[in-house]
Amino acid sequence: MLAFNFFGATEGGLFDINATLPLMAIQVVALTYILNSLFFKPVGKVVEKREKFVSNNIIEAKNKLSEVKKFEADLLTQLQSARTEAQRIVSEAENESDKLYKEALELANNEANASKEKARLEIESQTSAARDQLSKQADDLSELIVNRLILEK
């Protein structure tokens, strides 16, 4: 009874192959087309759109990043040159101020020397004048003394 049920080919049985087979095949093919238009195409469109969006964004971000890096490098070189320029200007200004200081010092020294010299000359002339006057007065005095001595005699 069991054997008949399992392998019976005349009526029923596990291996009873009939028109179910081609109809099921047609049904599966139809299902493929239905699922393609209902599921695979629309979902694929959305997913691939999003994947494209994401990859585009990544590319864009990478481009931006490289641009930023370029800018950064640019700015760094600019900063470097600005620094050297600043250094140059500072050292130039230092030299300049040094020079000016030296000039001013020299000028002041000269002036001081000149006025010292003038003062010395003046002192000298005044000294000599005073000495002349003194010697003249001494002469007068001595003459006076001499005259008085002579007169008394």
Next chain:
Amino acid sequence: MFFNSLLTNFAALEVGQHLYWQIGNIRLHGQVFLTSWILLGALLVFISLGTKKMENDPKGLQNLLEFLWDYIRDLARTQIGEKVYRDWMPFIGTLFLFVFVSNWGGALIPWRLIKLPSGELGAPTADINTTIALALLVSLSYFYAGLSNKGWRYFEYYVHPTPIMLPFKILEDFTKPLSLSFRLFGNILADELVVGVLVFLVPLILPIPVMFLGLFTSAIQALIFATLAAYYIGEAVEEHH
């Protein structure tokens, strides 16, 4: 004595009984079509709901469907290759979904509560007609894929490393659909029988782990069927250098 009672139990499971539909000259297994229509209808409703309002930020069902789509794409892409997987993805995906929905539907829904005049409702994949139909579709597909992609050069595949392979490769064309159909049929039918017998003998608790095992087997069989179908198509379109 025990053996006899077992036999009657088997008989009570109604193995190999069908609900026959007679249309003109042809006879159909009605229970296979009934369950497949119910399950495919549920699948289509599920998919229509999920794809009704597609958004760029997926929510709820759309998320699940996108995951499924991605899974099927990965399966098709790894087996068939980057070049032509797009053409075959709907077919592979349909095979996977059909087998998966049939297996799980057969295992999860208590069909036995619905009484038929003859036979009983169950997984459509537990009927040999369904699995042979699927396997023959796979055979046709890989022949079509090979011929449409490489023309007559497809037959180079038969003598590929050496002409000694020719008889084996020809034999393969027969063993491929045979193994595909019988693997699926055998696994699903065996699962149904084991669960049926266990439920009949020990109606409480004991069948539950076997049922879980059955769910696992069902999912694995769907994956195996789809993967092998994709692999055969990939083998047919592969370029030999």
